[in-house]
Amino acid sequence: MMNPYAEEELSFLTHKGERLRFGARFGPDREVPGRPARLARRVTLGVDWTVLQYRIPASATGDPDTHGALEREAAAAVALERRYGPERYGEVFTRVVGYDLEAPEPFVLYRVADGEPVGAHAGTLGVEEQHQVVAQLVLAVRLLEAAGLVHRAIGPDTVRWDGRHVRLSEPYAATRAGERRVPFGAAPWASPEQRDGIGAADPRDDLWSVAQLGYFLLAGRPDRGAGPPADLADFRLLAALDHGGAFAPLASGRRAPTELMRLLNVPDPLALTVGGGDDDGPARGHTDYDGQMARKRADILPQRPLREAPPQPPPARRVGWLRGRGSGTPALPEVPDTGTQGPGGLGTAFAPALPPYLVPSDADPDPERLCPHCLLPVVYDMTRLVTIDHKGDRIPLDLSTVHNPAHLADLERKAFQLCPHADGDQLHELPVPYLTHGRPLSIALVGSSGVGKTHLLAAMLGEVEQGALKQYGLTCLPLNPDTHRTFLRERVQSLQQGRQLAQTGQQTFARFADGLLVTGRGDTRPVVFFDLAGEDLAQDGEVTRFLMGVDAFIFVLDPLRALRLPALDPVREMNGLRRRDLGDEAFTTVLNRIPRRGPYVAAPAAIAVNKSDLVRVEPAVDRWLGGAMPPEYRPAAVHEESRDVHTFVAQHASAAWLKPFDDCARCTLHFVAATGGQARGDHFPHGVRPRRVLAPLLSIFAMCGLLPGVEPGEVGI
Incomplete structure (x- = not known):
C-alpha cells in the first residue's frame, strides 16, 4: 500500500484543456463495485484540496475495453462540465476536476460529492424531499439528453442526497444517445431494453431508472423491474411518473424528459437559453461548410428542375479525367440526367447526375491500362512474366506449357509482369492480377x-x-x-x-x-x-x-x-x-x-x-x-x-x-x-x-x- 503521506507531482488536463501540476498525497486504493479494473482513492492536491481519483492500474492498461471505457467517461464528464459547469443547476452532476488518459496509469479526477447514497433513505424521506429527489433527477436526465448522453447507471447507490440536492455519480457508464445498446445494469434499476442490449440507447432509459428509484424511496423496497409496480396506485406522489409512462417497459412508451418535467411542475432551464452553452456542439458552426458545398454544386452540377428518375438510366461512363488525357483544361461538359437519388440531408428527392469525369464506372472496354508507377500503357503479356524470390531476384516464368486452368490461375495469382517501359535504373513490375481484373x-x-x-x-x-x-x-x-x-x-x-x-x-x-x-x-x-x-x-x-x-x-x-x-x-x-x-x-x-x-x-x-x-x-x-x-x-x-x-x-x-x-x-x-x-x-x-x-x-x-x-x-x- 502506498504511503498516504508521501507527496508526488500529479499532472492533468482540466475540462478547458489547460495543463495543471500539483504536489499530491494519495490515500489508499479501494475497488469500486460495478467498475471492473478500476481503482478509486482520495488525493490531496496542494495544501488541502481533496479530490477523488478513478484510475486504471498498470496491470490493466493494455486492455482496450477498459481504456475505452475511461475515455468515454472522461469525454462525458468534460462535455457536462463545459456545458453546465457555470450553471447553478449543473450541481446535479458530480463535477470533473481533470484527467490524463496518457498517464502510465490513466485517470479521471472529480470533486468529492456531498451527501450519502439515497439507498440509505428508502421509506424515510418526507413528501417534499421525495418530490425534490424525483424532480431533480428528471432535470438531470433532461440535461443529459440535451448533451446527447444517456447515464445508464442511475440507482440507489449512484445517486447522493444532501438534504437539498441530488448528485448523480460520475458518468462511468454514459453512452451517446442513439448508440447501439450494450447490455448493462440489473433489475429493477436498468430498463429491460438496456439490460438485454436491444436497440439504441435512449434518454428515456434513464427515466425508467428515475421511476424505479422513486418507487423505491416511497415503498421502501425495490420493484421487480418488469413494468409498472402492482401497487403503483397506492403512491399518489408517483402519479406524474405513471401518467408520463416512466414505468413503461419500452422506451417508446415513455414521454420525453421535458414532458415529464411539465407533469412534475418543474421549470426547464434550457428553455430560456439558446444552444445550451455548448460552443463546440456539432449543431453549431456549419454555415461555412453548407455554403461551400452549395457553391461546389453550383459549379459542377446542372441547374435545372429535378424530375423523377427514368426507369432505365443511361449506362455509367468511364472516368476519363486522366485516362482520356488531353491538353488544356476542358470546360464542364453537358450532363445527362440519370435521376440519381440525392444525398441525405440535402433536401432533394433526386440529385442531378454528376459530370462524366466524376462518374465512376467498372466498365473497362479497353484492356489497356496504365502502369501506376510510370503512367504508360501496359497490356497483359505472358512472355514477360517473372516470379520474385526471397532475395528480390526476378526469375522468368514460362506458362506456355501449363494447360490446367486451375494451375494456371494459381501461378498467375503469384506472378508479376515486367513493365515494358522500365529502364535499367528503374526496373519495376506489376502483379498479374492487376492486369487481368477490372479497372x-x-x-x-x-x-x-x-x-x-x-x-x-x-x-x-x-x-x-x-x-x-x-x-x-x-x-x-x-x-x-x-x-x-x-x-x-x-x-x-x-x-x-x-x-x-x-x-x-x-x-x-x-x-x-x-x-x-x-x-x-x-x-x-x-x-x-x-x-x-x-x-x-x-x-x-x-x-x-x-x-x-x-x-x-x-x-x-x-x-x-x-x-x-x-x-x-x-x-x-x-x-x-x-x-x-x-x-x-x-x-x-x-x-x-x-x-x-x-x-x-x-x-x-x-x-x-x-x-x-x-x-x-x-x-x-x-x-x-x-x-x-x-x-x-x-x-x-x-x-x-x-x-x-x-x-x-x-x-x-x-x-x-x-x-x-x-x-x-x-x-x-x-x-x-x-x-x-x-x-x-x-x-x-x-x-x-x-x-x-x-x-x-x-x-x-x-x-x-x-x-x-x-x-x-x-x-x-
Whole structure:
C-alpha cells in the first residue's frame, strides 16, 4: 500500500484543456463495485484540496475495453462540465476536476460529492424531499439528453442526497444517445431494453431508472423491474411518473424528459437559453461548410428542375479525367440526367447526375491500362512474366506449357509482369492480377512526414484482413499473396503488437505499398495503396510524377501541427513539433500537381483527421470517435460527420488546413485514430486501439463506385 503521506507531482488536463501540476498525497486504493479494473482513492492536491481519483492500474492498461471505457467517461464528464459547469443547476452532476488518459496509469479526477447514497433513505424521506429527489433527477436526465448522453447507471447507490440536492455519480457508464445498446445494469434499476442490449440507447432509459428509484424511496423496497409496480396506485406522489409512462417497459412508451418535467411542475432551464452553452456542439458552426458545398454544386452540377428518375438510366461512363488525357483544361461538359437519388440531408428527392469525369464506372472496354508507377500503357503479356524470390531476384516464368486452368490461375495469382517501359535504373513490375481484373483503383495517402500515414494504412489493412469490410458487401483478396504477407508481417503485425512503425523512407521511384482485389459493386477491381515519405510528397520532383495518375486521395491531417488547442501543447513539446498556420506543405504540393477539370480536382478525396484520440474529449470529436462504425454505409451520416469535422478544424486551425476540401470536387472528412494513443519511445504503452480507420476508405470506395447499395453521386457533394 502506498504511503498516504508521501507527496508526488500529479499532472492533468482540466475540462478547458489547460495543463495543471500539483504536489499530491494519495490515500489508499479501494475497488469500486460495478467498475471492473478500476481503482478509486482520495488525493490531496496542494495544501488541502481533496479530490477523488478513478484510475486504471498498470496491470490493466493494455486492455482496450477498459481504456475505452475511461475515455468515454472522461469525454462525458468534460462535455457536462463545459456545458453546465457555470450553471447553478449543473450541481446535479458530480463535477470533473481533470484527467490524463496518457498517464502510465490513466485517470479521471472529480470533486468529492456531498451527501450519502439515497439507498440509505428508502421509506424515510418526507413528501417534499421525495418530490425534490424525483424532480431533480428528471432535470438531470433532461440535461443529459440535451448533451446527447444517456447515464445508464442511475440507482440507489449512484445517486447522493444532501438534504437539498441530488448528485448523480460520475458518468462511468454514459453512452451517446442513439448508440447501439450494450447490455448493462440489473433489475429493477436498468430498463429491460438496456439490460438485454436491444436497440439504441435512449434518454428515456434513464427515466425508467428515475421511476424505479422513486418507487423505491416511497415503498421502501425495490420493484421487480418488469413494468409498472402492482401497487403503483397506492403512491399518489408517483402519479406524474405513471401518467408520463416512466414505468413503461419500452422506451417508446415513455414521454420525453421535458414532458415529464411539465407533469412534475418543474421549470426547464434550457428553455430560456439558446444552444445550451455548448460552443463546440456539432449543431453549431456549419454555415461555412453548407455554403461551400452549395457553391461546389453550383459549379459542377446542372441547374435545372429535378424530375423523377427514368426507369432505365443511361449506362455509367468511364472516368476519363486522366485516362482520356488531353491538353488544356476542358470546360464542364453537358450532363445527362440519370435521376440519381440525392444525398441525405440535402433536401432533394433526386440529385442531378454528376459530370462524366466524376462518374465512376467498372466498365473497362479497353484492356489497356496504365502502369501506376510510370503512367504508360501496359497490356497483359505472358512472355514477360517473372516470379520474385526471397532475395528480390526476378526469375522468368514460362506458362506456355501449363494447360490446367486451375494451375494456371494459381501461378498467375503469384506472378508479376515486367513493365515494358522500365529502364535499367528503374526496373519495376506489376502483379498479374492487376492486369487481368477490372479497372484498377489507385489510392495515395498524402501528408508530411510524421503525420501517421503509415500507421493509418497499416491499421486500415489490419481491419480489412480481419474481415471488417464484409458487412459492407465487399470481399478482399491480396493482389499478390507474397507482398501482402510481407506488408502484414512488417507493418500490420508490428503495429498490432504495440510497436511504433519506422517512418517511410524516401524513394527515387514511387511504388505502391500493398494491393487488394476488391469485389463489391460490379467486377473485381485491383486496389493499390501508395504511401510515400512526406519529404517526397512535399517536393515537386520526379518521384511524385505518379500523382498524375492516382484515382483517389486520403489527406492525413495531424492535429499536433494544425489545431490551436492548449491541451496539445505538451504533446507538441514532447515530440518537438510546432503548429503551422500555412497548412501541410505536402497537401499544397500534391494539390498543385493533380490534374483538374475546371476549378476542381476531379479525383475523389477524403480528409482523415488522424490522432483524433489526442482531442478525444472534445464533444464534436467524441460524437464520432466514441461510437462504433455503423453496420452499413450511410451517406447522410457521412455528410453529418464531414460537417462536424470541417467545423471543428475551421474553429481551431487556419483555413490552409482545409485546402483539400476547397480544391477537390468531391471530398468527405473523418475523425480517425490509427493507434488510439501516444507512443513512448518505440512502443505504445497502452496498446494499439484503431478507431474508425475504415471510414475514409469506405468513402473513397463509395465515390469510386465500389460500394454495393450506394450511388456514387450520393457521397462527397
